Amino acid sequence: MNSDTEILLAGLAFPESPRWRENRLWFTDQHARRVLTVTLDGQMECQLETEDLPGGLGWLPDGTLLLVAMTERKVYRLTEQGLILHADLSSLAPFHCNDMVVAANGRAYVGNFGYDLHGGESPVATCLVLVEPDGHCSITASGLIFPNGSVITSDGSTLIVAETFASRLTTFTIGEDGSLHTPRLWADLNNLPVSAFDEGSSPASSRSFRKKGPRCLSSGIPRSDRILFIVSAKSFQLTV
Template sequence: MTDTTTVLTGLHFAEAPTLGPDGHLYLSDFYAHEVLRVDVTDWSTTVVATVEEQPSGLGWLADGSLLVVSMNDRRLRRLDPDGTLHDHADLSGVARGSANDMYVDQQGRAWVGDFGFDFYGLLRDEPDADPLFGPDADPPTASIALVTSDGTVTRAAEGLQFPNGMVELSDGRLVVAETVGKCLTAFDVDGHRLINRRQYADLRTAGPGGAAVLPDGICVDAEDGIWVSDPAGSGAVRIAGGEVRERVSTSQPCFAVGLVGDQLVCCTAESSNPNVAGTRRTGRLEVCTVTVPGP
């Protein structure tokens, strides 16, 4: 078990740590409504965009534009290299509830998951509820939307149990973290569709002491090992060949991971609940050195 070092504090709730083409790390701070650029030489931050409806997944187009999921109005925004923010696509025809994490491939296709229901509305009505894992929780399934580089939106897959982080393996498979499903799920990519769905890794007993890993954000390394954030276990695990190969321990729940060279970047926070994380700046970036670097 490897421990992390905290390099940045004062965040609300960081998500989607993504290495940009300029060599900087980018991330969304949900409840600050900000997209941040992080200089990994000294971990200083710059706000590059404000997204009032809450930013989440990030990814780049070939022209250097940054795509940003705008969660609560279910839109995809595009930040041009000159700093101008535009609407890129309307996801409301596919997404139910808030839009969420995203992967943008080399063809400029954006794969975007959603919550499947009004998660934040339920928390407004019942601040102490657990709509995903509480004793009475029965969340509906959700979809993955495909957004082409011209902004066209189609439904690529459905019936997922809270789709979250996504990565592409070297053979072209797309792997999705199903948080409520406690698993990683693989698809083949067939143009605008995700097909041949199958389980990539069962995470029901992959956490410390045989507990379940509830996968949130994920990232992939140069050997197709998938790092999976484990908020319930306050850490992250590396999955290769369907099995846990390494573990990292964080100071508090870990909700997203990214790789910058041989540094695993963990986004941690006291809680993901907006009634907690939205009012307190307990979010951190924590890092550790891993044996296999990023791709």
């Protein structure tokens, strides 16, 4: 595997939630409150500016964009009239929401901080919230430490979530009703968060990923035609 990298885009405020769709990388420049796209030749376009901090991205089966509003703890959908409320998670998520992955059937899984990270509180376990295509919400998994970055395998049977401050990836089986069950360890990252994504989904992290190896990769994620999304916490650059 060629390990050479190059800077794709620089000058970003806080890039998060990468999603590869229709030959472009979609992501949120969180603290600039923008949703951006960039092609592999570096052509960037601002798709949306937001009032709240933008979190996870995903798409309904009809192609409608879903977007997490982090501090509001809500999910919006983008229409011709602008952002319209899709789901209110404020009664389920104890603190700011963050990343989201959307299944092919339109079910979304949304993570949250669980505690006041910037206020200096100690980490506590929290939940993943399942958002049905009609906007109905329920807690579908608990006991997670800062779940922020999820991927659904190509067969739709498994969800893998990054537990940032537990330095691990945890996997769940997805039931026919969309519920998550049978949690198990997928990878122990030893403080090396990783992002490797397919079309429309990614386990995301805003820390550098430099190490490649079988301990960070497992079955269920195709290894061919994979793009690594790397964000330096010091310089905030996209690297491929």
